[in-house]
Amino acid sequence: MTALLKPLRAAVRDAGGLIYPHPAPPALGEAIEVAPGILWARLPLPFRLDHINLYFLDDGDGWAVLDAGIASPAARDAWDALRAGPLRGRRLTRLIVTHAHPDHIGLAGWLAERFDIPLLIGQTAYLDCLSLSLDPGRLEAKVYRDFYRRNGLDDATNVQLSTLGHGYLRLITPLPVTFERLVAGDRLKLGGRDVSVLSGDGHAPEQIMLHDSAARLFFPADQILAKISPNVSVSPVDPNGDPLGLYLRSLSALRAGVAEEALILPGHGLPFIGLHRRIDELIAHHAARCAALFEACRDRPRAPAELLPVLFPHELDPHQMGFAFNELLAHVNFMLRVGTLQKAPPRGEATRVVAAAG
Numbered sequence: 001m002t003a004l005l006k007p008l009r010a011a012v013r014d015a016g017g018l019i020y021p022h023p024a025p026p027a028l029g030e031a032i033e034v035a036p037g038i039l040w041a042r043l044p045l046p047f048r049l050d051h052i053n054l055y056f057l058d059d060g061d062g063w064a065v066l067d068a069g070i071a072s073p074a075a076r077d078a079w080d081a082l083r084a085g086p087l088r089g090r091r092l093t094r095l096i097v098t099h100a101h102p103d104h105i106g107l108a109g110w111l112a113e114r115f116d117i118p119l120l121i122g123q124t125a126y127l128d129c130l131s132l133s134l135d136p137g138r139l140e141a142k143v144y145r146d147f148y149r150r151n152g153l154d155d156a157t158n159v160q161l162s163t164l165g166h167g168y169l170r171l172i173t174p175l176p177v178t179f180e181r182l183v184a185g186d187r188l189k190l191g192g193r194d195v196s197v198l199s200g201d202g203h204a205p206e207q208i209m210l211h212d213s214a215a216r217l218f219f220p221a222d223q224i225l226a227k228i229s230p231n232v233s234v235s236p237v238d239p240n241g242d243p244l245g246l247y248l249r250s251l252s253a254l255r256a257g258v259a260e261e262a263l264i265l266p267g268h269g270l271p272f273i274g275l276h277r278r279i280d281e282l283i284a285h286h287a288a289r290c291a292a293l294f295e296a297c298r299d300r301p302r303a304p305a306e307l308l309p310v311l312f313p314h315e316l317d318p319h320q321m322g323f324a325f326n327e328l329l330a331h332v333n334f335m336l337r338v339g340t341l342q343k344a345p346p347r348g349e350a351t352r353v354v355a356a357a358g
């Protein structure tokens with residue numbers, strides 16, 4: 001374990017009061033021991049969010065891996081560097097994948113085969129990823145184009161979204177044909193640790209999170225990040241779904257179930273302390289966005305596409321546009337459910353919403 005880096009700087013506290021015990025992230029191919037028997041490493045991503053965090057948990061005679069990375073040559077190279085560096089001399093015991101987004105699950109099949117390790121994952125994530133690899137063309141299906149058109153998106157953007165915007169979803173390797181199912185409420189023995197499995201919705205269906213309450217360690221995957229508000233999106237396959245409502249419900253459950261003092265080891269960004277504070281910020285962030293949409297719908301009915309600049313005033317590339325548009329709809333669907341927006345008569349094909357009176 002000589003290759004491990006110790007924190008280079010003392011803990012930092014940001015303006016919002018979150019504490020970062022390890023303010024300098026590990027370079028690619030290196031790892032930082034963030035708690036006894038827990039290593040933090042990073043893999044590259046080809047996006048503006050340019051990295052994902054991986055964690056290695058001491059599992060007796062080797063390391064259990066939390067999340068896999070995206071299926072890109074650069075991420076594979078970074079894996080090779082980790083194997084030759086901080087992971088040298090100890091085997092990998094099992095791979096735990098938190099959710100089906102390609103930056104987390106992309107290399108799962110490759111790793112499971114390469115190191116002959118079992119994949120532990122929620123059933124929803126496994127089946128989601130499997131159905132996409134069996135039928136990659138389904139993302140260009142009519143249901144997607146109709147969904148965007150119905151919400152008022154112009155044809156050119158619709159074509160972009162149905163093609164370019166989905167490119168990243170293909171950065172996955174075929175999953176192993178068997179898996180070990182993780183279910184909320186399970187307990188996992190990892191080395192000397194007794195870890196509870198939690199799950200939360202909103203960012204991804206039944207995203208798996210790990211909690212070691214004795215050691216006050218919590219791995220929320222992408223459910224809670226220090227600086228970024230995790231994407232919460234409506235899926236065109238479940239067009240009336242309420243992911244924002246589910247997300248807010250999950251945040252309340254986590255606030256009640258995980259200590260404020262816990263060290264939070266998220267899927268992106270820096271590990272931090274201050275979970276409740278961060279949850280309160282995220283709840284306030286979504287409340288402010290709902291308030292802005294309410295204001296924008298007060299004077300007249302709007303198609304959802306007209307509301308995009310209210311939440312996302314800057315120019316968006318196709319990759320960002322997909323996330324942004326589906327996140328806008330998450331707010332609209334949530335507000336329709338709680339009754340602050342209501343449906344207005346459609347204009348042509350496009351649905352419209354208006355602020356509810358009273």
Ligand SMILES: [Zn+2]
Pocket residue numbers: 099101104203204222
């Ligand atoms: Zn994610």
